[in-house]
Amino acid sequence: MLLRWALMAMLAAVLAACTTPKPIEGASADAFSRIGRFALTVNEESGKQNAVQGGFSWSDDGRRYVLDLTNPLGSTEARVEGRPGAASLTKADGTRLVADNPDALAGEALGSSVPVSGLRDWLRGKLAPQPEATEVTSDDLGRPVAFEQGGWRARLSRYDALGPQLLVLERQEPGRRILLRLVVNQP
Template identity: 50%
Template sequence: MKQFKRFFRYAGALSLMGALVACAPTLKQTAQDDGTYSRAGRFALNVWDKTIDRNKEAVQGGFLWLDTTQRLDLDLRNPLGSTLARVSVTQGKATLVHADGSRVSAETPDALVAEVLGSEIPVAGLRYWLKGIVAPVAAEQEQRDAQGNLGSFTQAGWKVTLSDYDHKGPRKLGMVRNETLQTITVRLVINE
């Protein structure tokens, strides 16, 4: 039971880093002419505790992402495919719904992460990073690959690496946040 609570806590953070989402099982994983953007794949989140010099949290599973002009939805699943958490973000509201139906809401994804994790972490950039672009705030150390695609940068405290591009953006994303007491590492691999 304790492991599931930790999963919800960090899966919620990942969801919110996605800036984020609650997807229905029938969502299409295609880019649409109406501005809809969707992706599906796998994620892994690790939290390295510097005080004990070992991994204190490790979560992995699948995700389904849908971004429209009005709303972001993210469905997080365990490795067996069961939905564990859903996040929905609309103008002025971000909501995390756990598999048991309990909810946590805030005005923004960043505020929701602060409530779920107990610390402020700016996470709204993932909405842009999935598309291979930086969020509309200052970024540092931008590097591009031979094709001109964004390869790496630092933004909002995260070192981000993007690679293996298809027509919708990077298929591999790595994100590292190095804090005083811990290092958070998130990896996304896009399947669709």
């Protein structure tokens, strides 16, 4: 169950510092990559707490992306690939899930709908086009630092030229609270 939440969180989105993003062939000027770590904590209403951590490597050319998720030792646990009209998740054991979009993929993998497509924009320090963001707070440069979007309350900080280097995402669901912390180590 916790692995499912880790995959969900990283589809929404993604981390060993020694991982290097693999460039996407034919990348445009929109090309973007980030490498970092994640920590995911799920607090159940019953008091049970589950936690997982690892690394991510995100490569994106503006139309398609590749997200590698690693365990704390640096071994790849899953790869998520997406482009308009298609998304896939391949686990280390070779199991593969496919869907029309990353949100549908998360729904299939996790059994619940999650707006994971927002992570693509959030890593760049932008609000996703849909669903509409609320309670938006921006810094002096107009960059979003806090907002709620798609059921997630997000706090973005430590901006560099590419986007935030710290993303704290929180989601309250019936019976559980999910907290995801992403720390970018490298552009």
